[in-house]
Amino acid sequence: MRRAAGALLAALDEPARARAAYRFDDTAARRWLEYRPLPRPGVCLDDLDRAGRKAAHRLLATALSPAAYAQAMAIVALEEVLDRAEGWRRGRHSGDYWVAVFGDPERDDRWAWRLEGHHLSVSMTVVDDQVSPAPVFFGANPATVRHAGRPVSRPLGVEEDLAHALLDAMGPAARSAAIIADEAPGDIVSATRPRVDGPLEPLGVPADRLGPTGRALLDQLVALYLDRLPPELAIREAARIDGGSHFAWAGPTRRGQRHYYRVQGDDLLIEYDNTADDGNHVHTVLRRPASDFGDDVLAAHHREAHR
Structure with a gap:
């Protein structure tokens, strides 16, 4: 997690890094859970270049098992499915996920990070190399997509x-x-x-x-x-x-x-x-x-x- 978080911050340009980086003692921003499509702390993945987005995904993968990472990616992809079902009215998109880092992962003995967007919120806190892994929120809308009565996405x-x-x-x-x-x-x-x-x-x-x-x-x-x-x-x-x-x-x-x-x-x-x-x-x-x-x-x- 330390290496992945440090690589993420290094991959960002200065304006993006300023939006992503918070003090660890910014309690309001750090103790945050929001699974609705509302404003949230951090930098939006859609505003990053490919290297920055990939670094954010690699950080997320340190917190999830392979199966859960697959679930998370399916949840992200559903934003495009939901936007189509709503007639493209709200402009939902699979890049509307935000990452924030609290403290300095390469130097501090306590730091944290979160990757979050609609129906996905993963928060990790690290103190003296002990990881505290919660909350972890997964949602899905639509929960099931069917074809001819059979589920194709669930x-x-x-x-x-x-x-x-x-x-x-x-x-x-x-x-x-x-x-x-x-x-x-x-x-x-x-x-x-x-x-x-x-x-x-x-x-x-x-x-x-x-x-x-x-x-x-x-x-x-x-x-x-x-x-x-x-x-x-x-x-x-x-x-x-x-x-x-x-x-x-x-x-x-x-x-x-x-x-x-x-x-x-x-x-x-x-x-x-x-x-x-x-x-x-x-x-x-x-x-x-x-x-x-x-x-x-x-x-x-x-x-x-x-x-």
Whole structure:
């Protein structure tokens, strides 16, 4: 990450570097999450030359597994699909993604970066060579593009399929505890808040009330989101999660209906909603409420510095 971030800044001319570079202590800009097509901090990839754009993609690839990087590129490409579906009225384009670097990655012991645009936001904080990898937001609109009834594009399909399989594997009592509302919320509940204070209520069904199949599917669902990260980060993050996770579902259980789910555990929040555009517009996020934007590694750094 240090090498990739340094290469990105070196690839930019002075005006672009000035737009991309922020102080690490610019908290408002650093603790930022915005998955809608709105103004955001940083420099736009569309304003960079090919070398600058490639450097930004190489930096993004340091934070994502190969499969998640493929999902991210499919999400970016959907901007052109959505613009066509809207009659080209809004001028959406696949270059409308922005990168920002906070601090000096080659010299500072604490620094951060983010690459973000419509339906994609990846934030990484590095302190003393420890990486704090959250929030990570992926969305898709349209969630599914079909031809003759068959999907030809569905970048977040596994996130939906595994949750349905988990719900189907539950017995009546567990399913009753898991379904917290008959209607899904209009969006993920954590939204764009820079902090998530406390667990989201109600919690839903605890993992220890699921049978062996349900528990295995819940583990697979959590692993799917953690595996958006490179293997060494995913393994570390998985080790931080205890067995006290909960799964909650809102909305109808039939496929094709507007629905929402979340998983919460020790310093873990996963949210998914497919509620807009008649259930063909997905938002997903991996957050760590006590550790988002590097709160965990920053706290450890301060403890060590003041020991």
